[in-house]
Amino acid sequence: MVDTVTRPATRTPAGTEIEVEVDGHLDRAAGTEASVDVAKLNTVLLGKWADVRRQAREAMKNPELHRINGLSVDEHRERVFQQLRILVETGQAKRAFPKSVGGLEDHGGNLAAFEETITADPSLSIKGGVQWGLFGAAIMHLGTEQHHAKWLPDVISLAIPGAFAMTEIGHGSDVASLATTATYDKEAREFVIHTPFRAATKEFLGNAAVHARAAVVFAQLITEGVSRGVHAFYVPVRDEAGNMLPGVTSEDDGVKGGLNGVDNGRLAFDNVRVPRTHLLNRYGDVAEDGSYSSPIESPGRRFFTMLGTLVQGRVSLAGSATIAAQLGLTIAITYGNQRRQFNAGSDTDEEVLLDYQRHQRRLIPKLATAYANTFAHEELLVKFHEVFSGSDSDDDRQDLETLAAAIKPLATWQALEALQESREACGGAGFMAENRIVGLRSDLDIWVTFEGDNNVLLQLVAKRLLTDFSSKFRKAGTGALARYVVGQAADRAYHGSGLRRLTQNIRDLGSTARSVQELRETETQRQLLTDRVETMVEELAGRLRGASKLSKVEAADLFNSQQNELIEAARAHAELLQWEAFTLGLEQVEDAGTKQVLSWLHDVFGLGLIEQHLDWYLINGRLSPQRALAITAYMNRLIARLRPHAQDLVDAFGFEPEHLRAPIASGAEARRQEEAREYYRARREAGTAPVEEKTLRAAKKSA
Template sequence: MTALTERRPDSRDGAPAAVVDVAHLEHVLLGRWRDVRRAARELLADPRFHKVEGLSSAEHRERVLEQLRLLVAEGDVLRAFPAELGGADDHGGSLARFEEVLTADPSLQIKAGVQWGLFASAILHLGTEDHHRRLLRGAMTLEVPGSFAMTEIGHGSDVASIATTATYDPETEEFVIHTPYRAAWKEYLGNAAKHATAAVVFAQLVTKGVNHGVHAFYVPIRDPRTGEFLPGVTGEDDGLKGGLNGVDNGRLAFDHVRVPRRDLLNRYGDVAPDGTYTSPIASPGRRFFTMLGTLVQGRVSLDGAATNAAKLALVIAVTYGNQRRQFTAASPTDEVVLLDYAEHQRRLLPRLAQTYAHAFAHERLLEAFHGVFSG
């Protein structure tokens, strides 16, 4: 039998009963964007957004796609985008709201993150006014479901060494996107297995025989009417994804696929019609990390979503431990609640404390992120 802790404070023993101001604690935990979080929770309480257990992967994927369309209509998904494009220029509030989507269905949160946090955000942050005018609206409204094709089978974290190439052809003013071998296939891409009709593809930009490093390109990959891959594009389904079966992860490869010169997302590097390369950032290394830095919101939001997942799990575990009774001890008739056992406390309370710490640390991270991206 596990040893018991001291009995809980009881006013009958002369000790004051512990009192927690729950409303104030909630106010503090929800942080600067508490109103945004509350609005998101109210929206996501709608059963239309909830995960339905027992669906096949195909059914779950289609349900999540329909839920994305609901978010477009009702979910304030454009908060991080510029006001002139229909957004609110609220980067911190956008992530705070996005992190709450996990409470409805983690698959929905991930698929929304791919569409707006990666695909559309890459067009916004790596493209210029021409791309915003031509391409961004479709990504923002889900008219063009998109994928973010960076990771390769042979290169994950080492993005600078990816092997996909984009070689400029001055005769046609096009880039030729090519996957030279199997390890260069783009892999683990959200939306790629089924729904994406375009992708932001990261590749080594080569012009006049010189490799200028990794750049991003807007590449159509499927016929939106038929869902079939366009000529030169090949793809495979990654299959079931544990805990995220509503996400259609897949892999892509390109066989000399041509895209117009103007579809290079050229905020940090451009190619003239004759093939001359220019960049406002002279250092290739600094240019590369500047490009990647504009996409950091995905990592910030996953930190917040992971913290929310821990909160949900602990609500269940602590509530159960505070209600479930097992064995008698001081009383011959009253069984002891699990949380009165020291071993149960040692298992749960450190995790509870860590999650409080994570919540406060994430709020500081979110504040810093908002400050940087708000200029």
């Protein structure tokens, strides 16, 4: 990008120590020369698939792929559909698919590349995700080689545009309760796909309103009078001319709050017949005589295994949301480094927005979170690649699903928060469509809901945490359980009696800076964040321990009474995962100056999490009031230290002008500001500037 920013001098000779006042006391910071090697940091941030991401970003410079504001819905849809053809021509569409059908079998690289399409147009990202990441991936992961050979080449080439027909109006995220049926007709050797009532209509399906010629339809498989649970079927829905096939009806969802380049719609089926071989039968098959077989005996495990193969949607949403947050923050911080407003500190020059403490407080913690999400997503992507490249086990798949269910909610929520704060920080300019932020904010709104509602996903994470907690005692004898109960009681006595607070108060009386120094320690932050998760899970386990002895209704009521706490515990766990990922990411940085700056950013993230939850830490006796106050004071100081490096930190994301496409981040604002300053400076020097009234008044008084 064009760099027109004048950065304040902040360098300190190597080997010295910086004395910084914090709330009336002194705090010693490491004396490493603080600077950012932008190019090297960019390589670290791009991760394992850095070359793939760079290639994808180069492709995204193509103006034919860029969103054009003001298009009608129909025009936007057609433009995005033609953009998919460009992705086919460049070979990007084939990256994840088997080599047997011309693919590259590069699962991690595929998602890394597709996440970058959000820089061009989020509608392109989702339209491509539906075609190849959902429709095509379902055929690949749930089908067998015969299905691959028959359909995948045309899916890759876009000869068969497709829809992913899972969600129903009446059940949303409750996939196990879908009402669409697929009943096997033994005489005809066909499945009969049927929508029994309105609430069973497939809804919110990308490609369904206009372009899809086929769909992978999820339905309850019924054979020999037995329901075998949800399975997936390949169902043609339109002919080559785009006309609906007999028994299939489509409705257009119309204008949405965002992503209007995607033709979302509904599909319903009136006893539509498909051949028996259209069942995607990797995990469950029906023979010609109607008998059912599956390599997975348990219906519940079979269901979750099938859904688990489609986890890539959650992984890619977390990644694309992180990139969107990076884009918004790059625009806002660049603008804030150039835009001037008010001249409280000078009689002639106005202040740069980012020099105001409140502006720093609004944006720099969001930047720290974006870095945490960048590192967390990289770990998620690596795990995804390992699992889908074959080096996996059932435990690995469960871990991947839990990790995705934890990271996706926070990454998408936090992206919206970053975009909204970025929009507001740019004032009226941020509200202009040409500066991208409002468009990104509108398009990403749905990220928090599809591929699993965020709250539902966190509830799944909480259940896994409880399962892992209870497994520790599954084979334990009464002695082990007794020791746990005693230990828990002692822990409550230690924290609840104020003994821990008293110890902190004694230490804190000497120096707030000393207590801050302890809080800056990586292990202290880890202990505080981990302690919160473990305590919340232990308390929930205690409240829910008797659920197995209750009736179904009573157990459901008990669980429901703890739902909010379950989700909060899962969120705390996800925050810990983000922090740990940032900690590991920091270890990858070799340049000392860059590492110093990132260590401050890491502290802003870690202490920021503690600051967000100070009520919990105070109520549960984990922090003293004085130490809690010290956190906020030190956060302000850290943010001030980071302010001179903010531009370098967003430049390290590596976006070029073709990716940002925001006039306020192009250098135009800096040129406007310099023009204005030069105008007033020239008038002062020429003596043609008018005299201010208050100056005359002051002169009269002094006379």
